[in-house]
Amino acid sequence: MIHELFQVALRDRVTSRLVLEQEAESLVHHHIDSLFACGGNEKDALIKLRESIPTILNWLDSFFHASSSAIPKVDFGRKEGHLSVSVTEVVDIEEMIYSPKFGLKGMIDASLLVKLDSLSLGCREQVLPLEFKTGKLTTGQAALEHRAQVILYTLLMSDRYMESIDSGLLYYLHTNQTQGVSMQRADVLGLVMRRNEHAKNLLAASSAQQLPPMLQSLHLCQRCWHVDACSIYHKAQEGGTSDSSGLGELFNQLTDHLHSSHIDFIKFWDQLIDLEAQDLQASQREIWRLPAKEREKSGHCLSRMRLNLELAESDKDQKDFGRFIYHFSRDKLHFTPAKRNSQDYDGTALHKQIFTGGEHVLLSTESGNVAVAAGSICDIKKDTVSIKLSHPLRLPQKIGVSNEEVLCNETWRIDKDETASFLASMRFNLLNLFLKGGHEQGRRLIVDLEPPRFDSGGLFSQDPAAMYVRSATNLNEDQRRAIFKILSSQDYTLVLGMPGTGKTSTIVHAVNALLTRGASILLTSYTNSAVDNILLRLKEEGVDFVRLGRENAVHSDLKDHMVDDLRTVQDLEARMNTVNVIAVTCLGVSHPLLINRKFDICIVDEAGQITLPVCLGALRFADKFVLVGDHYQLPPLVRNVEARDRGLAVSLFRRLSEAHPQSIAALQCQYRMSAGIMKLCNTLIYGNRLRCGSHNVANGQLIYNTCISDVRPSWLQKVLDPLNSAVFVNTDMLNALEVSSRSTTYNMTEATIVVMILKQLKQLGVDLKDIGIISPYNYQVQRIRHLLCADELAVLEIHTIDRFQGRDKECVLVSFVKSSTRSRGSSTLLADWHRINVAITRAKKKLILIGSRKALSSTPVLKLLISQVDEMRGCIDIPNNSNILSSGLRICGPEA
Numbered sequence: 001m002i003h004e005l006f007q008v009a010l011r012d013r014v015t016s017r018l019v020l021e022q023e024a025e026s027l028v029h030h031h032i033d034s035l036f037a038c039g040g041n042e043k044d045a046l047i048k049l050r051e052s053i054p055t056i057l058n059w060l061d062s063f064f065h066a067s068s069s070a071i072p073k074v075d076f077g078r079k080e081g082h083l084s085v086s087v088t089e090v091v092d093i094e095e096m097i098y099s100p101k102f103g104l105k106g107m108i109d110a111s112l113l114v115k116l117d118s119l120s121l122g123c124r125e126q127v128l129p130l131e132f133k134t135g136k137l138t139t140g141q142a143a144l145e146h147r148a149q150v151i152l153y154t155l156l157m158s159d160r161y162m163e164s165i166d167s168g169l170l171y172y173l174h175t176n177q178t179q180g181v182s183m184q185r186a187d188v189l190g191l192v193m194r195r196n197e198h199a200k201n202l203l204a205a206s207s208a209q210q211l212p213p214m215l216q217s218l219h220l221c222q223r224c225w226h227v228d229a230c231s232i233y234h235k236a237q238e239g240g241t242s243d244s245s246g247l248g249e250l251f252n253q254l255t256d257h258l259h260s261s262h263i264d265f266i267k268f269w270d271q272l273i274d275l276e277a278q279d280l281q282a283s284q285r286e287i288w289r290l291p292a293k294e295r296e297k298s299g300h301c302l303s304r305m306r307l308n309l310e311l312a313e314s315d316k317d318q319k320d321f322g323r324f325i326y327h328f329s330r331d332k333l334h335f336t337p338a339k340r341n342s343q344d345y346d347g348t349a350l351h352k353q354i355f356t357g358g359e360h361v362l363l364s365t366e367s368g369n370v371a372v373a374a375g376s377i378c379d380i381k382k383d384t385v386s387i388k389l390s391h392p393l394r395l396p397q398k399i400g401v402s403n404e405e406v407l408c409n410e411t412w413r414i415d416k417d418e419t420a421s422f423l424a425s426m427r428f429n430l431l432n433l434f435l436k437g438g439h440e441q442g443r444r445l446i447v448d449l450e451p452p453r454f455d456s457g458g459l460f461s462q463d464p465a466a467m468y469v470r471s472a473t474n475l476n477e478d479q480r481r482a483i484f485k486i487l488s489s490q491d492y493t494l495v496l497g498m499p500g501t502g503k504t505s506t507i508v509h510a511v512n513a514l515l516t517r518g519a520s521i522l523l524t525s526y527t528n529s530a531v532d533n534i535l536l537r538l539k540e541e542g543v544d545f546v547r548l549g550r551e552n553a554v555h556s557d558l559k560d561h562m563v564d565d566l567r568t569v570q571d572l573e574a575r576m577n578t579v580n581v582i583a584v585t586c587l588g589v590s591h592p593l594l595i596n597r598k599f600d601i602c603i604v605d606e607a608g609q610i611t612l613p614v615c616l617g618a619l620r621f622a623d624k625f626v627l628v629g630d631h632y633q634l635p636p637l638v639r640n641v642e643a644r645d646r647g648l649a650v651s652l653f654r655r656l657s658e659a660h661p662q663s664i665a666a667l668q669c670q671y672r673m674s675a676g677i678m679k680l681c682n683t684l685i686y687g688n689r690l691r692c693g694s695h696n697v698a699n700g701q702l703i704y705n706t707c708i709s710d711v712r713p714s715w716l717q718k719v720l721d722p723l724n725s726a727v728f729v730n731t732d733m734l735n736a737l738e739v740s741s742r743s744t745t746y747n748m749t750e751a752t753i754v755v756m757i758l759k760q761l762k763q764l765g766v767d768l769k770d771i772g773i774i775s776p777y778n779y780q781v782q783r784i785r786h787l788l789c790a791d792e793l794a795v796l797e798i799h800t801i802d803r804f805q806g807r808d809k810e811c812v813l814v815s816f817v818k819s820s821t822r823s824r825g826s827s828t829l830l831a832d833w834h835r836i837n838v839a840i841t842r843a844k845k846k847l848i849l850i851g852s853r854k855a856l857s858s859t860p861v862l863k864l865l866i867s868q869v870d871e872m873r874g875c876i877d878i879p880n881n882s883n884i885l886s887s888g889l890r891i892c893g894p895e896a
Contacts, residue, residue, distance in 0.1 A: 001027045001045060002052045002134045002173065003109075007093050009056050010110050011391075013064060017053055024049035029567050036576070037592035041569045052134075055176050063087045063178075071117075076167060076180030081118065083180065085169070089113035091127055093391045097156040098371040100288055102192070103199060108153050112169070127161055129153035129168040136174035146170055148191055150181040155188070206274040209237050209267065216246025229431055231255050236266040254436050262434055265447045268647075269613060273426050275643035280418055283639070287362060288370055292413035297743050299778045299800075302355065302385065303366065304331040305412040307393075309404055324389045325378060331411055355380060358528055358553025360417040361387060365410045369395055374417060378552030382794060385414060388552060425587055426613035432620055439620045445491055446616070446652065449659045452491035463487070464516035472509055476693065479506045482665035486510050486626055494607075494657050494664045495628040498690055499681065499841035500672025500808070503628050507603060508537045510626070514601060515543070515580055522594075523583040524618045525605040528553045530806070531583050534605060535561070538581070545581035548591045563593070586610060589617045597621060604628065607653040609805075611636040615652045627653045632685050633841075634805050634834050669693045672808055674700040676725035676872060677840065677847050683868050684861065685837045700845040701725070702811055705765030716760055718876045719848060726840075726847040728869040729753065731819070732854050733880040738819045744779040747817045750850050751783045752884050754813050757848060758796075761811065772809035772842060773798040776829040780817050801839045812843035816851030821858040833861040840865070 001024075008014070008023050027049065028035070028042045035045055062072045064087050073082045091111040098105045110130040117123040131150050138146070150168035158165045166183040204210040214221075214234055221227045231247065231254040234240030242251040286295055292303030305328040355361075355377060363373045373393055379386040394403050395410070433439050433446070444450050460466065469475070469483050479502060486493045497503025507523075511534075514521055523545070525531045531547075532555040538545060539558070547554055547561045554562065566572045576582075576593060584591060586604070602622035604615060608629030614636075619625050631654040638644040657664055670678065671693040678698075682688045692698035701722040711717040719727050736749035754773060761771060775781050778800050785798055797807070801814075818830060829835060840847060849869065856862040869875055878884070 001031055001049055003132060005049055005052065006056050006132055006173065007110065009060055010090050011093050013090070014060065015057070015065070017057060020053045020056065021050060024053070032566060032569055032572050033563070033592045036569050036572045037595045052173060055173055058176065059171065059173075059178070072178070074169065074178050074180040076182040079182045079184065080121065080167070080180070083121075084115075084117040085178075085180075086115045086117075087112050088115055088125065092394060095391075096371070096374050097160050099156045099159040100370075101159045102155050103195060104152060104156060106153060106156050108157070111157065114169075116167075126167070127157060127163075127165060129157055129165075131168065131170050133170065133172045134174065136172050136177075138172075147181050148187070151183050151187050151191060154181075154183050155191075206277060209271060209274070211237055214240070214245050214247075216244075218247055218250065221247055222250055228254055228435055232258070232266070232431065232434055233270075236263045237270070257436055257440075258434060259448075262443060262447055266430065266434060269430055270427075272643045272646060272648040273423065273430070273613060275640045275646075276638060276648060277423050279639035279643075280423065283418055287364065287415045292364075292366055292415075294743060295413075295415065297779055297782070300416050300418075302328075302414040305329065305385070305414060306331050307407050307410070307412060308384065309408060324392050326387050326389065326393055328385045328387065328412055328414065329383050355385070355414075355416070356529075358550050362415045362417045363387065363389075363393070364413050364415065365395070366413050367410060369410075376550065376552065387414070422587065422614075425590070425617060426611070428590075429616040429620075430613050433616055439616075441491070441623070442616065442619055446612075446619075446656075449656075451660050452489065452493070452656075452663045454485070454490060455488040465513040468513045468516050469509070474505070475509060476502075476669045478665075478667045478669050479509065482506055482667060483510045483513055485665040487513060489624055489626075492625045492627065492656070492663065494653060495626060496657070496664050496666040497628055497630050498667055498670060498686060499630070499633070500670035501667035501690075502669075502671060503605070503667060504534055504537060506667060507534055507605060507628060508541065510603070511538060511543065511581060512541065519580065519600040520598075521581045522599040522602040522618060522621050523581060523605075524586050524589065524602065526586050526610045526614065527606065528555075528585055530606045531585055532558055535583055543581060544579055545583055546575065546579050548582065548584040548593060549588050584618075586614050586618055589621065594621060598623070601625065606806075608632075608651050609634060609636055610651055610653075611638070611648060612650070612652045612655065627656070629653045631657060632834065633838050634802060637802070671697050672844050673841065674698060674725045674845050676874075677843055677845075679872070680726055680840050680847075680865065680868055681837060684840075684864060685833065702766060702846045706763070708764065711760060711764075715876055715878050716756065719757060720760060720764065722846070724872070724874050725845060726843075726869055726872060727849065727874040727876055728853070728866055729757075729848065729850045730853045730875060730877045731850065732852050732877070734878055734884060736819055736852060736884075738817055745777045745817060746780040746783045747815070747819060748783060749884055750815045750817060751780065751787055753850055753878070754784055754815055755787045756884070757813060758792075766811060768792060768795040770810035771796060772804060772807065772812045773815070774801050774804045774812065774839060774842065775815040775817060776801050776835065776839075777817050780815055784815070801835050804842055805838045808842050808844055810844050811846040811848070813848045814839050814850065816849070816856055816862075818855045819852045821855050830856070830862060831859045836861050836865065 004027055005020065005024055009020055014020050024046060028045050032042065035042060063085060071084045071086050074085045075082050089112070091113050093110055095108045095111045097108065108129045109132045112128055112130050113125065114128050115123060115125050129150060131146065131153065133146065147170070150170055154165045154168050168181045170179040170181055201212045211233060214230065221230070231245060231251050234245050235255045235258060242248050245251040283300065292301050295301035296303045308327045308329050357377050357380060359377050361375060361377060362371045363375065364370045365372065372395060373389050375387045375389040377385060378388040393407060395406055433442050445452065465487050466484070469480055482495050483506065495503065495506060497506070511521055511523070523531065523534060528549065535545060535547060535558050536555065545561055546563055547558050551559060551562065551564060563572060563575055566575060584594070599622040602618050602625040604610070604618060604625065605628050607615065607627035608631040629651070631651060635649040636651055638649045666689065668689050668691060670690050675692055675698040678690055678692060682690050704722065708717060708720055708722070711720060719729055731749060731753070734749055736747060738745060738747045758771065758773070762768060773784060773796065775784070781798055781800055785793060788796065797809070816830065853866055853875070857866060866875065
């Protein structure tokens with residue numbers, strides 16, 4: 001916190017002790033959760049901050065406000081000697097710099113524009129890095145590390161500011177000493193060589209699991225925070241011993257609990273994580289290598305954005321501590337009628353893009369300033385994306401120029417920062433499973449695959465949880481059995497939630513039942529939306545809970561259940577000790593408020609979509625766990641093909657369900673799909689286990705407000721017949737050719753057919769909000785959006801199949817795109833039966849599949865799907881005399 005206080009004083013050039021004391025109070029309240037986690041309190045923290053204020057003010061007065069005779073002199077060593085240093089401008093605070101030139105990245109405490117003056121060298125003005133240390137001036141190894149840090153910052157800044165920066169400043173607050181660091185050629189050579197050596201070691205570790213050699217120093221290692229991790233990896237990856245590690249008996253103490261199965265498990269999953277890291281890092285490199293428009297086609301970027309400072313003015317009161325909000329809109333030049341018809345145009349409203357609130361992003365300019373700032377999306381509206389940054393946005397080369405003018409004149413790109421915290425969490429969770437005295441039960445159940453235990457005597461009649469479940473009138477027998485299984489579990493339960501079977505309701509009732517026993521519950525899932533969906537239901541039922549996470553990623557109706565507004569450690573402690581349900585995402589379990597917390601049970605939703613290493617993170621906090629999911633739908637997203645094929649896409653849910661089927665409680669009574677649609681997924685996937693929950697569900701039909709007999713042409717009338725709940729529209733008689741390249745795959749004829757059907761559904765009185773349009777290919781989604789106008793885009797949900805998982809609509813149209821049996825990609829996206837299962841289980845009353853029967857039948861799962869639709873008399877050929885492409889392309893008429 002002292003560090004942040006100094007940065008605030010720098011940024012605002014504070015001269016008043018009173019102002020800094022107020023900032024200190026704000027800082028303490030902002031870090032209440034960290035104080036709670038470490039056993040501190042706001043009173044002691046505030047005393048420490050106040051003690052540092054006179055020294056901070058003294059530094060600011062010396063370097064900002066001193067008269068010419070009192071300008072401080074700083075020793076820069078033999079090269080430059082003592083120089084007079086005065087700060088003229090604070091260029092940036094916490095400046096993040098990526099430097100492809102040097103293969104380095106860093107966050108600089110402060111970037112300062114300073115005047116350097118000496119009798120021998122004269123006066124010059126230069127940008128310098130300032131590194132701030134809260135301790136005292138040191139000697140030996142620590143001093144060398146601090147100097148090296150500043151020298152690396154000079155390299156980064158030289159690359160960013162495109163000028164030679166060969167000096168920096170080190171400030172030690174405890175002793176109020178400022179030291180100059182002058183870059184020497186030998187220093188740079190040494191550091192770059194060490195950087196290359198480190199990069200070589202990282203490459204060897206990721207490609208061949210070959211780690212750098214152990215230091216073999218008991219004196220150094222026994223005091224190191226990482227001695228546990230090093231010892232475990234040395235034994236697992238290198239077959240290390242007490243002798244080869246140089247740690248003797250300490251090594252044995254840290255690793256003697258590991259069995260051969262544990263070592264194999266560590267090696268296997270660590271290799272898979274390394275493979276995935278290679279693809280994620282390659283995607284990150286595309287930010288420098290690919291134009292924004294190319295990355296936007298694959299859904300990883302928003303291009304052609306303009307900063308809107310007019311909106312920013314209205315948010316001044318919303319700025320929380322140390323955070324700055326910026327609003328970006330599409331460049332209006334790309335919305336002209338002439339450009340709407342271009343192939344590059346994507347008329348999608350921004351909130352319909354595949355960006356979500358809370359996602360980490362990098363901001364760059366399309367003119368070449370890459371990774372200027374890192375932040376997260378705090379809001380997405382139809383025309384605006386709002387980005388939250390930790391410091392003000394500025395462009396580095398524009399010192400002395402109006403920053404606002406420069407920012408507004410630039411065209412910006414917003415790239416997903418897909419490596420942020422993800423890989424580190426996976427490795428941390430894997431390691432924690434094997435630490436001495438750590439998650440022993442997890443090793444037994446997850447690694448050794450011991451069968452889960454259940455109470456054999458059943459539930460007592462007076463058990464309040466059992467009484468609650470028996471009395472709940474809105475549970476079906478499948479749901480009731482699943483909750484009873486959870487209540488009788490001693491280790492874990494798997495709840496198989498097939499499509500539309502009410503898994504969220506089951507979770508809500510399970511939570512209520514467990515609370516009657518006084519159980520403490522950690523509720524988690526991979527996505528914020530999944531966590532919030534459950535919490536919204538719990539809130540309706542009056543259940544108290546705490547929601548942890550970033551405020552901008554949490555549903556607005558749940559923000560009153562967050563703890564961000566609590567002002568004292570005592571208030572926070574009281575709140576955390578009186579609530580039994582805490583909810584957070586799987587990647588958010590490192591929250592400080594969970595550090596010393598244990599739960600009776602952990603419930604993980606969407607468990608079939610979470611990789612095993614990510615899922616492990618939440619399980620270590622609880623004695624028992626429940627995994628809820630459907631491993632017959634999409635597995636965890638894995639980019640690297642080899643990692644996916646070798647098992648990284650095998651979720652913990654699937655691993656345990658295949659090892660111990662007796663642990664599964666299946667939900668088979670569904671309330672979503674009509675009987676005809678359900679028959680498709682029953683035949684293809686679920687072995688006729690699904691059944692309709694009611695007569696009304698089984699016989700559900702689309703309701704039209706006009707007569708369907710008036711629909712023309714005749715093939716379209718057959719497609720829309722409400723008695724045919726599932727139809728396949730065959731394009732083989734048309735010239736419906738796909739366009740395919742490395743980054744794009746689309747079919748304009750199919751896109752036009754989708755719009756024609758949509759137009760007719762609208763004329764028949766079907767509300768557009770009840771219609772969903774999906775495709776396996778992101779660029780096909782964009783092409784369909786291109787044919788629609790703004791009013792429809794604001795209402796319709798048009799997404800890839802993967803993004804539509806978890807959603808449903810009255811009517812769903814699926815465009816398969818592929819027209820050639822030899823086209824690339826058909827063996828991956830379309831041959832994945834999990835993805836096809838998602839596609840055919842989103843519709844409630846009408847499922848319309850569009851594609852080439854000949855091309856799709858080369859894929860076994862699609863051949864079976866089409867044959868099943870054919871048996872239901874649902875295959876409809878579009879005749880070759882249909883002039884599809886000349887038909888109306890827009891469902892709302894000419895663009896305004």
